[in-house]
Amino acid sequence: MAGQPGVPFLEIEALRTREFIPAAKEALGDLIAEKGQAKLIRPVFNWAGRNSLFPLHWGLACCAIEFAAAFGARWDAERFGIVPRSTPRQCDLMIVNGTVTWKVAHKLITLYEQMPEPKWVIAMGNCATGGGPFRTAYSVVPGVDKLVPVDVYIAGCPPRPEALLDGILRLEQLIRERKE
Amino acid sequence: MQPEDLERALGPALGPTLVGVEPFVGFAGRLRFRREGALDVFRAVHGLGFAHLSLVGGIDWVDHREVFYVAWSDDARQYVLLSTEVPANDAHLESATPVWPSADWHERETWELVDISFDHHPDLRHLLTPDGYAFHPLLRSFKLHEPEELEVKTRHV
Structure with a gap:
C-alpha cells in the first residue's frame, strides 16, 4: 500500500505490528480524546465483521441444499466474504437451515454457546422460522427463536439462494447500524 | 417354505406358546404366539x-397392543412375520436382543412410540424423541398438541 502524504499512520509499508500501534495512537490521539475510543473503533469493527461473516457449516434439512447452492459456483456467496467454517469456535453466524426437532435442540444450543461473541442467527426457511408444515408435530420446535435469539428470518420452503443472500445482506445492514 | 411347514417344524417344540400359523401375502407365513414364551419362539x-431381523414394530389396537417382528432367511429367501398381543394396561414383552442383536434400536423405538416395554433390554433409552419426553406419539390416544403445550413438557435443555 502506498502511503498518502499527510496521513502518517497509513505509511505502514515498513512498519511492523508493534510499531504500527503507537503510530496509529499518535495519529488518532486527538480524535480519541474528542470522541472516545469505543465510538471511534466501533465502525471499524462493524465494517470488518460484516464483510467477513463466517457461518457455521451444518445442515439440518432440505434448506441445507439451498445453503450449499448459495456457496456454489452460480451464486458464489464467498464474494461477500462469507466462508462456512466447520467448527463453531471460528464462526460468528449460525444459519439454521431446516427443521429443528426437540431431539436436536440441545445440540443446537451447545453449538450456539460455543460460538464466540459477537454472534448472529439467521432462521432460514419456514421450519426454522415457525415450525413450518410440521408445527403441530410431536417432535418439532415451533420456531428456533424458542431456543436462541434470531436476527433475520427468511421465508420460503425452501428459500432460493437469492433469498438467503438477501437475508445475509440484511444482516450486514443490521451489523452496520450496531452501536455496541 | 409354507405356513404348514412352519407349523410342522415349530409346533411340537413350542406347544401352547404357538397360537397358529396363517398364510400372509409375500411372507412364509404369519406366526402368532403368546408373549409368555416369546424368547423360545x-x-x-x-x-x-x-x-436376520429386519423390523420390529407395534400397533395400538386400543383394547390391546400388537408387537410384530419381520425376520429374513437367506436359505429360504423368504420373510416370516411373527406377531403377539399384549394387554394395553400391562404392555411388556421379553426382548429379542439375545437372539437378534439388531432388535435393540427397533425395540427402543417401539417402546417410546407405542409404549410397549421390553424386559431385559440392554439399553432401553429414548431413540427418536428427547430424554424425558412424556408422550407416546403413535398411540391412538395421542392428540395433536398446541406447540406451546408440548414445549412446556419437553423442555429439558
Whole structure:
C-alpha cells in the first residue's frame, strides 16, 4: 500500500505490528480524546465483521441444499466474504437451515454457546422460522427463536439462494447500524 | 417354505406358546404366539434359518397392543412375520436382543412410540424423541398438541 502524504499512520509499508500501534495512537490521539475510543473503533469493527461473516457449516434439512447452492459456483456467496467454517469456535453466524426437532435442540444450543461473541442467527426457511408444515408435530420446535435469539428470518420452503443472500445482506445492514 | 411347514417344524417344540400359523401375502407365513414364551419362539424361528431381523414394530389396537417382528432367511429367501398381543394396561414383552442383536434400536423405538416395554433390554433409552419426553406419539390416544403445550413438557435443555 502506498502511503498518502499527510496521513502518517497509513505509511505502514515498513512498519511492523508493534510499531504500527503507537503510530496509529499518535495519529488518532486527538480524535480519541474528542470522541472516545469505543465510538471511534466501533465502525471499524462493524465494517470488518460484516464483510467477513463466517457461518457455521451444518445442515439440518432440505434448506441445507439451498445453503450449499448459495456457496456454489452460480451464486458464489464467498464474494461477500462469507466462508462456512466447520467448527463453531471460528464462526460468528449460525444459519439454521431446516427443521429443528426437540431431539436436536440441545445440540443446537451447545453449538450456539460455543460460538464466540459477537454472534448472529439467521432462521432460514419456514421450519426454522415457525415450525413450518410440521408445527403441530410431536417432535418439532415451533420456531428456533424458542431456543436462541434470531436476527433475520427468511421465508420460503425452501428459500432460493437469492433469498438467503438477501437475508445475509440484511444482516450486514443490521451489523452496520450496531452501536455496541 | 409354507405356513404348514412352519407349523410342522415349530409346533411340537413350542406347544401352547404357538397360537397358529396363517398364510400372509409375500411372507412364509404369519406366526402368532403368546408373549409368555416369546424368547423360545425367537430361538426356534432363528434356528429355522431366519437369522436376520429386519423390523420390529407395534400397533395400538386400543383394547390391546400388537408387537410384530419381520425376520429374513437367506436359505429360504423368504420373510416370516411373527406377531403377539399384549394387554394395553400391562404392555411388556421379553426382548429379542439375545437372539437378534439388531432388535435393540427397533425395540427402543417401539417402546417410546407405542409404549410397549421390553424386559431385559440392554439399553432401553429414548431413540427418536428427547430424554424425558412424556408422550407416546403413535398411540391412538395421542392428540395433536398446541406447540406451546408440548414445549412446556419437553423442555429439558
